[in-house]
Amino acid sequence: MGGALFLLTAAALASGRPPRGFYALFTVITAVLAMVGSALAWGRVTDPARGAYSAIGDAIMVDGFSVFFGIVITVAIALAALLADDYLRREGLDGPELYVLMLLSGTGGLVMAMANDLIVVFLGLETLSIALYVMAGFQLRRLESQESAIKYFVLGSFSSAFLLYGIALVYGATGSTNFSRIADFLADNLLAANGLLLAGFALLLVGLGFKVAAVPFHVWTPDVYQGAPTPVTAFLASASKAAGFAALLRVFLSTFDLYRLDWRPIMWVLAVLTLVVGSFLAVVQTDVKRMLAYSSISHAGFVLVGAEAASDRGLAGALFYLLAYTFMVVGSFGVATLVGRRGDADHSLPAYRGLSQRRPLLALAFTVFLLAQAGVPLTSGFLAKFYVIGAAVEAESYALALIAMISAVVSAFVYLRITVAMYMTVEEGDDAAAALPFVRVPPAAALSLGIALVFTVVVGLVPSPVVDFARDALPVLVSAGP
Amino acid sequence: MIAQNIAFAILALVATLAALRVVTTRNVVHAALYLVVVLASVGALYVLLAAEFVAAVQILIYIGAIVVLFLFGIMLTRATIGVESDLDNDQRWIAAITGLFLLGVLTFVLVESFGDDQLPGLAGVSREELTAQRGTGAVGDAIFSTYLVPFEVISVLLLAALVGAIVLARRD
Numbered sequence: 001m002g003g004a005l006f007l008l009t010a011a012a013l014a015s016g017r018p019p020r021g022f023y024a025l026f027t028v029i030t031a032v033l034a035m036v037g038s039a040l041a042w043g044r045v046t047d048p049a050r051g052a053y054s055a056i057g058d059a060i061m062v063d064g065f066s067v068f069f070g071i072v073i074t075v076a077i078a079l080a081a082l083l084a085d086d087y088l089r090r091e092g093l094d095g096p097e098l099y100v101l102m103l104l105s106g107t108g109g110l111v112m113a114m115a116n117d118l119i120v121v122f123l124g125l126e127t128l129s130i131a132l133y134v135m136a137g138f139q140l141r142r143l144e145s146q147e148s149a150i151k152y153f154v155l156g157s158f159s160s161a162f163l164l165y166g167i168a169l170v171y172g173a174t175g176s177t178n179f180s181r182i183a184d185f186l187a188d189n190l191l192a193a194n195g196l197l198l199a200g201f202a203l204l205l206v207g208l209g210f211k212v213a214a215v216p217f218h219v220w221t222p223d224v225y226q227g228a229p230t231p232v233t234a235f236l237a238s239a240s241k242a243a244g245f246a247a248l249l250r251v252f253l254s255t256f257d258l259y260r261l262d263w264r265p266i267m268w269v270l271a272v273l274t275l276v277v278g279s280f281l282a283v284v285q286t287d288v289k290r291m292l293a294y295s296s297i298s299h300a301g302f303v304l305v306g307a308e309a310a311s312d313r314g315l316a317g318a319l320f321y322l323l324a325y326t327f328m329v330v331g332s333f334g335v336a337t338l339v340g341r342r343g344d345a346d347h348s349l350p351a352y353r354g355l356s357q358r359r360p361l362l363a364l365a366f367t368v369f370l371l372a373q374a375g376v377p378l379t380s381g382f383l384a385k386f387y388v389i390g391a392a393v394e395a396e397s398y399a400l401a402l403i404a405m406i407s408a409v410v411s412a413f414v415y416l417r418i419t420v421a422m423y424m425t426v427e428e429g430d431d432a433a434a435a436l437p438f439v440r441v442p443p444a445a446a447l448s449l450g451i452a453l454v455f456t457v458v459v460g461l462v463p464s465p466v467v468d469f470a471r472d473a474l475p476v477l478v479s480a481g482p
Numbered sequence: 483m484i485a486q487n488i489a490f491a492i493l494a495l496v497a498t499l500a501a502l503r504v505v506t507t508r509n510v511v512h513a514a515l516y517l518v519v520v521l522a523s524v525g526a527l528y529v530l531l532a533a534e535f536v537a538a539v540q541i542l543i544y545i546g547a548i549v550v551l552f553l554f555g556i557m558l559t560r561a562t563i564g565v566e567s568d569l570d571n572d573q574r575w576i577a578a579i580t581g582l583f584l585l586g587v588l589t590f591v592l593v594e595s596f597g598d599d600q601l602p603g604l605a606g607v608s609r610e611e612l613t614a615q616r617g618t619g620a621v622g623d624a625i626f627s628t629y630l631v632p633f634e635v636i637s638v639l640l641l642a643a644l645v646g647a648i649v650l651a652r653r654d
Binding site: 097100101104105107108111117119120123124126127130131133134137138140 | 631646647
């Protein structure tokens with residue numbers, strides 16, 4: 001599964017000077033192949049006779065969980081590559097580099113999702129991040145893009161250091177970096193003084209919390225999301241976040257499950273802060289990309305609500321949320337890519353005025369994505385929110401469930417604001433609106449948006465296959481063989 | 483054991499003196515060259531501990547790559563290569579205090595946790611057994627068995643960094 005990506009990335013580097021759109025097509029094909037590989041692996045791991053297995057010196061784990069995230073990440077790559085195709089041509093940046101970096105970054109994400117060892121998690125995270133730093137700064141002529149790359153790089157390096165320190169402390173406390181062995185050790189031994197382990201937890205949480213943009217490790221998010229080229233932002237908000245959560249969920253929910261009494265309160269505080277800050281700050285933004293950035297923070301909060309429940313149901317809810325969210329967020333940033341015009345010049349709210357008249361279908365698609373993010377019934381977003389909050393109630397975190405619902409309402413206001421801007425009737429003789437340029441919708445981006453749209457609506461109507469998928473995708477700990 | 487102790491004393495002395503010179507010399511290039519002496523002495527200490535792989539890596543990476551990088555950096559950025567008087571700044575006392583504090587902490591920790599303990603004697607351990615357990619071969623085995631995935635992922639990581647660096651450096 002990961003091997004496909006490795007190999008084809010190298011091929012992408014070596015290929016000569018193919019026709020336009022080849023790179024994007026190539027990236028999409030690679031991602032789809034990896035997806036097919038994942039689907040085959042899914043049949044292997046859900047077969048009760050064989051089940052999940054760990055491979056190659058116990059360093060990676062192939063189970064439903066890693067296959068699930070493999071599919072989420074490859075979907076994100078494919079959709080983002082489709083968006084990037086036209087964007088790069090529009091910006092005069094066409095070339096294989098962005099796709100190569102995207103694939104490398106996705107490889108890092110896959111490694112994180114499959115990792116069965118803290119060191120592998122760290123290396124996957126670094127691969128993911130280093131490629132992303134460059135992708136964020138891809139538009140060297142735009143100052144915001146450079147700024148976002150530097151910010152992301154500096155803060156990201158710090159968070160990597162935190163993560164590494166956390167790994168060192170956990171190793172010091174348990175004597176292993178391997179998840180199965182850590183879990184075995186913790187099950188067999190009661191630590192008299194577990195300060196070292198708890199400090200390790202905290203640092204791991206900081207490092208991974210940064211990747212998923214949980215408050216208070218979120219400060220980079222709005223600036224980076226705003227400054228990065230919009231297709232990159234879509235990738236950043238979907239694949240990078242999913243990979244971060246993959247590591248977070250596996251580390252805490254399966255490896256440190258025995259210590260849930262210790263980490264649940266921390267997770268609770270993180271979830272509450274993330275929900276509240278994300279949704280309330282989104283309200284005061286005027287730039288659509290920043291709004292979406294803050295809303296992506298609050299979505300991270302919802303996933304944390306599922307994680308906080310520390311139950312199979314919460315985990316399944318979190319997984320479902322991430323899959324649904326990936327489609328929604330790529331779709332939303334996809335629309336922002338198209339409306340943003342050359343040089344990502346204008347992402348302010350007025351740029352969206354009267355979009356319903358200029359581009360009715362685009363406006364409709366954006367509305368569906370926004371409503372799904374708000375959690376309106378008949379979309380995947382509603383069910384996603386429903387499942388995580390249901391899990392929180394089941395785990396008797398009533399206060400958290402309540403806060404999650406309130407912040408859902410608050411962030412709905414943001415989405416409605418954008419929707420109103422799009423459908424606000426433009427009066428005759430309104431020069432400002434008339435002067436807005438025609439929004440061109442290239443076929444590749446339209447395909448990407450269409451897929452995201454269909455998924456969002458269909459899963460909203462017929463959720464059961466995806467729900468079952470998420471339910472079966474729980475991480476498994478396989479004890480180390482002899 | 484005595485021969486090892488004498489060798490250790492000489493190497494430690496050389497390393498310490500060279501380290502002092504690194505921070506006191508008035509010539510940046512000399513400082514970098516003294517750093518080579520420090521790092522080489524530390525590498526020799528690893529050899530004394532029968533960790534020849536670590537010693538080789540120390541020499542290759544620190545002296546071969548990092549110090550050379552320093553020298554290139556000096557060459558490319560500084561106009562004057564020679565004696566300079568403004569190399570010190572006001573923070574040197576803070577730095578000295580921090581350094582001494584770190585020394586104190588490390589000494590305390592080592593003495594506190596190991597005290598008069600001695601390394602397990604090597605008498606009765608055959609040379610073959612020792613190399614099989616701790617030698618370069620063992621490290622190689624570990625890299626290509628237990629740590630195969632991290633090893634391969636590192637190569638992807640470096641590839642990503644390389645591609646990224648080229649992308650950033652190529653366009654102006």
